[in-house]
Amino acid sequence: MADVLGKLKGAILEFDEDAALEAAKEAVAEGVDPVKAIGALAEGLNELGEAFEKMEVFLPEIMLASDAFKAALEILEPELKKTHKEGEKAIPVVIGTIQGDVHQVGKDMVATFLTTAGFDVHDLGVDVAPSRFLEEAKKIDAKIIAVAALMSTTRPVQKDLIDFLEAKGVRDNYIVLVGGGVVTQEWADEIKADGYGQDAIATVEIAKKLLHVA
Template structure:
């Protein structure tokens, strides 16, 4: 198998050391970093489907997620080359979370990484995060952007719930709220009154810059 195939298998197998080794091998072979990241993401999406079908269980998904993060750490310096332009003059501050009831963190972590390498100051709140806590964290961090990820159709209403909390507290105008995730669509993003939708981590950088006017 090629290095990129080995990398995908290492993630599926939850093999941290293998993910690091094959991520490095991909770089050495000239594989674009985002191609390697996308292959790791494909591995986790396949496991996610298997998890929903009860063909694999949560420990296997968590091990695969750790392997993804191990490979991502190796690829991160190369990812900087995928971000167009220098860091903005004003340090953009963002909080990002997977909404309540949703434990999927891979896509959200990719966005957090890409925002970081683009020069943003990012606070990653993790997965399955309560809506009110997301708002509180944004206030305490002094965020400009709130990023909300949801993979499952049953959890995307919590993206709207965060916006509703902001409205109720008179805080909506302070933040650009960006949404994404497997079940999120541009139509849904518009329906709930968010400031934008991105389909992947690279696009999330350009979207964040656009809504912040940089």
């Protein structure tokens, strides 16, 4: 198993979509835990992020690696969903990456894990305006609004969303969860978010805890 996990991570580090697809198929064939397999992909992308910071790799390579990640995730998702328990009432969640920010991969991972855990996830994609979050939340009668921000320039827009909900008099109708690379528990506390998810698994746990369904 360690070998397949290494291949998944390696494929991302080499921004090789074909290799990522092969490794994902191998992981499925070998019955590797999909959570571990997706974790290996994420580890690769985060390591590449560190290399990007040191200017050892550049944006085009990061884009290729993200595409490889998404392609492999598609293969692994059905395996993850097999662990989903039927019969639970699906709690509606709206998720998206905040306005000005096009980072998608981590938010997609969170959406996948929440879906697998039995939530009814409505993914608004990336670059989502605060008003759009509220519009969708009202439409589907969401219990949770989950908002990603990956950059220090877009993190403040998470606060704008909370302020917007407050101004509209609907703040208490929703559990607001924040996450993404630049987000911390301190930031979540500062902007009075209801919860912070450090990663996809932690987000599922905090969502269930706040809904008292854990």
